[in-house]
Amino acid sequence: MQFIQTFQLLDFLDTLVSLAVAFVLGTLIGVERQYRLRAAGLRTNVLVAVGAAAFVDLAMRLDGSGGAVRVIAYVVSGIGFLGAGVIIKEGMNVRGLNTAATLWGSAAVGCCAGADMMAQATALTIFVLAGNTLLRPLVNAVNRSPIDERSLEATYYVRLVVDSSVLAGMRDQLTERLEAAQYPVADIEVAERTDRRVDITATLVSTTIDPKELDAVVSSLHREEGVYDATWNVSTTD
Numbered sequence: 001m002q003f004i005q006t007f008q009l010l011d012f013l014d015t016l017v018s019l020a021v022a023f024v025l026g027t028l029i030g031v032e033r034q035y036r037l038r039a040a041g042l043r044t045n046v047l048v049a050v051g052a053a054a055f056v057d058l059a060m061r062l063d064g065s066g067g068a069v070r071v072i073a074y075v076v077s078g079i080g081f082l083g084a085g086v087i088i089k090e091g092m093n094v095r096g097l098n099t100a101a102t103l104w105g106s107a108a109v110g111c112c113a114g115a116d117m118m119a120q121a122t123a124l125t126i127f128v129l130a131g132n133t134l135l136r137p138l139v140n141a142v143n144r145s146p147i148d149e150r151s152l153e154a155t156y157y158v159r160l161v162v163d164s165s166v167l168a169g170m171r172d173q174l175t176e177r178l179e180a181a182q183y184p185v186a187d188i189e190v191a192e193r194t195d196r197r198v199d200i201t202a203t204l205v206s207t208t209i210d211p212k213e214l215d216a217v218v219s220s221l222h223r224e225e226g227v228y229d230a231t232w233n234v235s236t237t238d
Contacts (some may be wrong), residue, residue, distance in 0.1 A: 022053035049110035056114025166226035
């Protein structure tokens with residue numbers, strides 16, 4: 001049999017060590033994900049790490065380091081498709097990006113183990129775990145800190161709800177008052193309603209603003225005849 005002729009015990013033990021290391025390190029990463037009830041938990045991270053190690057080890061056996069490099073390139077792109085499956089978009093919110101990045105890290109750990117770079121695989125595991133645990137208090141602190149709108153570069157929107165009879169005049173006034181306050185308008189959209197009311201939304205050129213100045217402009221527009229509502233909001237999401 002071909003297997004009996006080609007089987008090498010030392011090579012087999014080396015492969016076994018690579019897979020075992022990938023299994024253990026993938027388990028360490030997966031336990032943290034499972035504890036936090038993420039979509040890709042313990043089993044997924046272990047399978048990603050072991051699978052990457054198996055492919056790289058196989059390429060090393062068949063074609064040396066050159067073959068391993070080519071397989072690693074495909075592993076990197078392939079994990080991208082797998083990570084996309086755990087990313088969920090809910091309205092303006094996106095969930096799962098960190099889990100997808102962790103899967104990418106697990107694949108890198110597996111690749112290192114498959115290439116017999118055990119120390120590098122262990123170090124990478126420590127960094128992945130540190131990113132998911134030690135940085136969490138810093139993230140929470142940043143999220144709780146107050147936001148100063150004047151320090152942000154974002155996209156601002158000014159929205160008026162007006163009577164359809166004053167649409168043309170209020171659209172011009174909206175543009176003039178914003179530009180007089182040094183907030184140039186990039187675009188204006190008009191959306192009609194069924195109750196003779198019309199929405200006018202002005203998108204400002206991306207810049208920093210003083211909330212008090214924009215509040216003053218909106219308040220002055222709100223007092224105009226035929227204006228039912230006037231508000232502004234900001235978006236920092238691309």
